[in-house]
Amino acid sequence: MRNSIWFLKGLRNGKKTERFPAADPGEPPLWPSVLEGKGEAACPTNALESGEWNAGKCIACRRCVPQYLPTGNQKTYSLSQVAPRLLSRSFYLYQVDSGTCGACNAELLSILSPQYDASRLNIFLTNTPRHADALILMGVYTEGMDEVISKAYEAMPDPKLIIALGTCAISGGVIGKAPVLSSKAVVEIQGCPPSPYTILEAIVEAKGGVK
Amino acid sequence: MRYYKTTRGNGRYIGRTASFTVYSDSLDSPITVGERVTEAAPGELVFNYGPSTGGMVESARIAITTPGEIIRSIRVDPTYKMRKLKITGLALDDAFLQIERINGYHSSSYQAAFLKAAEDALLPDPNQSLDEMLVLQMELERIRSHMNVMERLCEPAGFGVPYHQAAQLREEVSRLISSIFGHRYFFGVHSASHSTVNFNTGILKQSGDIERRFSALFESLQDSKIFVNRLQNTGKIDKHWLVGPAARAAGYRYDARIDSPSLDYRKYGLTPYIEEGRDAFARFLVRGNEIYSSFAIVNSIITDGSPECAKISDMHGSGTGASRVESPQGDLFCYLSLKNDKVEKIEFCSPSTSNIIAFEQSMPGNVFTDFHFNWESFGIWISEAGVSIE
Numbered sequence: 001m002r003n004s005i006w007f008l009k010g011l012r013n014g015k016k017t018e019r020f021p022a023a024d025p026g027e028p029p030l031w032p033s034v035l036e037g038k039g040e041a042a043c044p045t046n047a048l049e050s051g052e053w054n055a056g057k058c059i060a061c062r063r064c065v066p067q068y069l070p071t072g073n074q075k076t077y078s079l080s081q082v083a084p085r086l087l088s089r090s091f092y093l094y095q096v097d098s099g100t101c102g103a104c105n106a107e108l109l110s111i112l113s114p115q116y117d118a119s120r121l122n123i124f125l126t127n128t129p130r131h132a133d134a135l136i137l138m139g140v141y142t143e144g145m146d147e148v149i150s151k152a153y154e155a156m157p158d159p160k161l162i163i164a165l166g167t168c169a170i171s172g173g174v175i176g177k178a179p180v181l182s183s184k185a186v187v188e189i190q191g192c193p194p195s196p197y198t199i200l201e202a203i204v205e206a207k208g209g210v211k
Numbered sequence: 212m213r214y215y216k217t218t219r220g221n222g223r224y225i226g227r228t229a230s231f232t233v234y235s236d237s238l239d240s241p242i243t244v245g246e247r248v249t250e251a252a253p254g255e256l257v258f259n260y261g262p263s264t265g266g267m268v269e270s271a272r273i274a275i276t277t278p279g280e281i282i283r284s285i286r287v288d289p290t291y292k293m294r295k296l297k298i299t300g301l302a303l304d305d306a307f308l309q310i311e312r313i314n315g316y317h318s319s320s321y322q323a324a325f326l327k328a329a330e331d332a333l334l335p336d337p338n339q340s341l342d343e344m345l346v347l348q349m350e351l352e353r354i355r356s357h358m359n360v361m362e363r364l365c366e367p368a369g370f371g372v373p374y375h376q377a378a379q380l381r382e383e384v385s386r387l388i389s390s391i392f393g394h395r396y397f398f399g400v401h402s403a404s405h406s407t408v409n410f411n412t413g414i415l416k417q418s419g420d421i422e423r424r425f426s427a428l429f430e431s432l433q434d435s436k437i438f439v440n441r442l443q444n445t446g447k448i449d450k451h452w453l454v455g456p457a458a459r460a461a462g463y464r465y466d467a468r469i470d471s472p473s474l475d476y477r478k479y480g481l482t483p484y485i486e487e488g489r490d491a492f493a494r495f496l497v498r499g500n501e502i503y504s505s506f507a508i509v510n511s512i513i514t515d516g517s518p519e520c521a522k523i524s525d526m527h528g529s530g531t532g533a534s535r536v537e538s539p540q541g542d543l544f545c546y547l548s549l550k551n552d553k554v555e556k557i558e559f560c561s562p563s564t565s566n567i568i569a570f571e572q573s574m575p576g577n578v579f580t581d582f583h584f585n586w587e588s589f590g591i592w593i594s595e596a597g598v599s600i601e
């Protein structure tokens with residue numbers, strides 16, 4: 001009885017899932033997004049050097065405005081490898097928080113909300129590294145988590161990927177240095193924090209697209 | 212320091228920083244607390260949960276001592292992910308980049324505590340327009356944070372539909388924040404070169420729509436016997452040192468929005484919502500009802516206010532200041548000493564530190580399956596409890 005009442009309430013709410021990444025993002029944030037501009041600007045993390053913008057160092061602090069302006073483009077990720085074909089059906093992620101402020105964790109969990117609904121794209125979070133295809137690494141290096149992260153990675157079955165999520169995990173940003181295992185990341189999802197759109201699209205690409 | 216005196220403890224106990232015991236009206240010398248040890252008695256076992264597990268949002272080690280189904284004691288170690296922030300010696304605007312990121316989920320509360328402490332140290336009078344901006348940020352942050360706790364409470368109950376409805380509403384609040392402030396977690400809002408906020412006419416309609424659908428969800432959850440049963444009598448606690456929703460759920464009228472002069476809330480006519488149940492359900496009710504009052508404050512600022520961003524570049528000199536604001540999870544205190552425009556000393560007392568102790572003390576006697584409900588009901592963020600600020 002209880003379940004049927006909630007089911008009806010759910011139906012009444014209608015369909016909320018957007019078509020992204022097949023369609024454009026519905027309401028992308030301005031910060032972080034791809035920055036465009038030119039010239040010198042004082043950047044606290046050296047994300048701007050010789051007129052080049054390094055998204056992996058950017059913390060979206062807005063100090064380079066107006067020389068550089070956000071475009072709203074959410075493609076702030078890079079891949080040096082995609083998952084082997086056998087992983088492209090369903091993709092299980094094990095997240096590890098090395099030293100975050102909590103916002104990267106929240107944005108990762110946001111891809112499960114109805115607007116994004118990662119499960120329709122066969123992307124799932126798992127509670128154990130033993131079932132994971134990819135390790136999602138978030139936050140800066142911390143002494144206490146270093147060994148924990150290595151052990152989680154060792155416990156994962158092959159083939160396995162490392163995804164560095166957020167500026168802290170890629171470069172350390174303004175807080176510290178990147179975790180040791182981040183040097184093995186084949187996917188970098190840039191942003192402080194990256195938006196759920198960026199996270200979702202990067203993971204879809206990492207798993208080799210939608211089947 | 213306008214508001215704080217370094218005398219013997221005056222007012223209610225808030226918590227500790229590295230150098231002080233913090234009361235609502237004064238700072239006292241630090242007190243030392245003995246090490247908390249977990250030992251199993253014969254027939255008991257200590258079960259370690261974490262520090263890395265998919266069941267938790269952040270990394271923390273939780274040691275549970277149990278003879279079987281009942282939990283005898285529980286200890287939370289938030290230090291595994293201990294970040295070391297180096298803020299001493301930085302100029303205010305550089306320090307601010309790190310302050311925003313102590314707990315990104317409650318970035319506005321940290322921004323407010325820091326800016327009001329800096330104002331207390333350096334400026335003769337508080338800036339009313341800045342207060343409006345900080346209140347607007349913090350009340351939107353409170354709405355999202357309380358919705359997040361509700362969502363997390365529905366998850367272990369296996370309530371798929373309300374869990375997704377709460378997640379959907381939380382995401383809509385994030386998008387509302389993003390449309391006003393350009394960033395979903397308020398980072399860079401007070402940046403010197405780009406401190407523009409966008410109050411478009413659709414905001415009131417959007418927030419009204421979110422509030423209406425939240426109300427339907429909140430009422431449905433209160434009508435659900437199974438949901439109510441999971442939370443009632445779970446994690447009961449009644450201590451005079453509780454902060455935030457945990458205190459108000461135990462009948463204490465504690466709220467820095469009315470008992471701290473740091474941020475001016477008088478014009479909003481806020482009356483703290485109080486429950487007497489002392490359990491996870493009472494904390495849920497407090498949070499739900501606070502969402503309504505936060506929406507009312509947000510709407511009044513958007514309709515009649517003239518909020519302005521901080522001008523951090525105008526803050527110069529030397530001085531000592533302190534502030535206390537009501538973050539979504541309770542009192543957040545900041546002590547700040549500046550010398551020649553640079554941070555000489557900075558200390559925070561975070562609500563999660565107090566809420567971790569409250570969680571530990573409320574857990575004995577509860578059964579294993581209550582663990583997740585009770586943990587989520589306190590809204591703890593490890594990033595603000597396990598951080599060292601130099």
Ligand code: SF4
Nearest residue numbers: 043058059061062064
């Ligand atoms: S927004 Fe990014 S690129 Fe611009 S100054 Fe800040 S960190 Fe540097």
Ligand code: SF4
Nearest residue numbers: 101104166167168192
């Ligand atoms: S990258 Fe930014 S949002 Fe993510 S953990 Fe680091 S400071 Fe927080």
